[in-house]
Amino acid sequence: MxxxxxxxxxxxxxxxxxxxxxxxxxxxxxxxxxxxxxxxxxxxxxxxxxxxxxxxxxxxxxxxxxxxxxxxxxxxxxxxxxxKINYLKTRLVNYITILEDEIAIFHKTSEYMKSSRPVDHEKNKSIVDIYHCYLHRTKELMQETVAKLEEACANRDK
The missing domain is CATH 1.10.10.10 (Winged helix-like DNA-binding domain superfamily/Winged helix DNA-binding domain)
Incomplete structure (x- = not known):
């Protein structure tokens, strides 16, 4: 059950x-x-x-x-x-792709706000920086995890 x-x-x-x-x-x-x-x-x-x-x-x-x-x-x-044998790696690779898209859109939005609404951009800069840092750190962590999964799979299959 x-x-x-x-x-x-x-x-x-x-x-x-x-x-x-x-x-x-x-x-x-x-x-x-x-x-x-x-x-x-x-x-x-x-x-x-x-x-x-x-x-x-x-x-x-x-x-x-x-x-x-x-x-x-x-x-x-x-x-x-x-x-799929490597389904966890595949899931993370998919998440990385989604994150890369999010980072690109976030960057474009931030640049637009910076040039068209500088006062609002400056007012929200600390929040923007926090989210920007989160996106990049999450992507790095996922990439590190993918590398560890690849290594663990290679060692398992020996």
Whole structure:
């Protein structure tokens, strides 16, 4: 029962963070909670108690978004699904991209305010500087974490 509650909680989180439909979010949560041996299509259909076409649509969406991957086993014609092996790194890289966009927009906005409304810009300079520092430090921390994850994965796979 604890596993089901956690899958539900993770699924709700992924619905909001990734804008995923509820079933796709829950399938993604199941795959994250699963092992690297993955789940067959049939096992997922049974676990989520949904129609084959709905599960298939959700899996195709997750594959398109590169959240999951599929593989086959020697001598077995079935496809098995699992989270991407480096899914944590991928999540951080996506966040870094979002941060870079935020930094660029923030910089353009700040420059515009500086030139068109200098009094307001100067009045809010300390707040702008705090947020600017936050964005850059967060990006640096994420980049450091990505490097550590890459190193840990390389050491694990030796």
């Amino acid at each position: 604890e596993r089901e509650k956690l899958i539900e909680e993770i699924g709700v989180h992924f619905e909001s963070v990734y804008n995923l439909p509820p079933l796709a979010a829950r399938i993604y949560a199941i795959l994250i909670m699963g092992n690297e041996e993955g789940y067959s299509f049939e096992a997922l259909v049974e676990e989520v108690a949904a129609s084959k076409s709905t599960v298939s649509t959700s899996l195709n969406l997750l594959l398109q978004l590169q959240k999951i991957e599929y593989f086959t086993k020697t001598g077995d014609r079935k496809r098995y699904f699992r989270k």
